[in-house]
Amino acid sequence: MIQIGQEIHNRYKVIKKLGSGNFSQTFEVEDLLGINSSNLGKMKVLKVLKLSYYSNSKMREKVVELFQREVEVLKQLNHPGIPRVEPDSYFRFVPNKNNQDDFLHCLVMEKIDGLTLEEWLGQNNQLITEAQAIDWLKQLIVIL
Known part of the structure; x- marks a missing residue:
């Protein structure tokens, strides 16, 4: 490999x-x-x-x-x-x-x-909020 x-x-x-x-x-x-x-x-x-x-x-x-x-x-x-x-x-x-x-x-x-989701979660030591999840999904929609 x-x-x-x-x-x-x-x-x-x-x-x-x-x-x-x-x-x-x-x-x-x-x-x-x-x-x-x-x-x-x-x-x-x-x-x-x-x-x-x-x-x-x-x-x-x-x-x-x-x-x-x-x-x-x-x-x-x-x-x-x-x-x-x-x-x-x-x-x-x-x-x-x-x-x-x-x-x-x-x-x-x-x-x-930038950070991967795994890195972000490790640094912030918390789950994302509902508002943050919605914001990220909106950004993904614009990309796709």
Whole structure:
């Protein structure tokens, strides 16, 4: 899988793991090349699809299809609350050069500064109020 400090796709250096779920893992990466000088050294998020979760090959194909669809949708959206992706943001990465058939589906996207919900809850040590939940939902509606 992906290791901290590893260079991915001859462009990204893995800085730290951000999270993991049943379907994917996310990492903070540094853009070593950048499309232009403003992206050079910029921190981004790498999302890696975890196909090992699926034993059925048809399910794997469907999950990859949905992942690629997510990439295409993100390319079309333009909102400060949605991470931007570049044209070459989706790629397949071979972590083990001895096994070219074993590759990972990857997506690199803009890293949006701010707290995750989990971090916010940890810092505030309380649940959100009803008014705050409604405010956040209104913000989500505008984004979507």
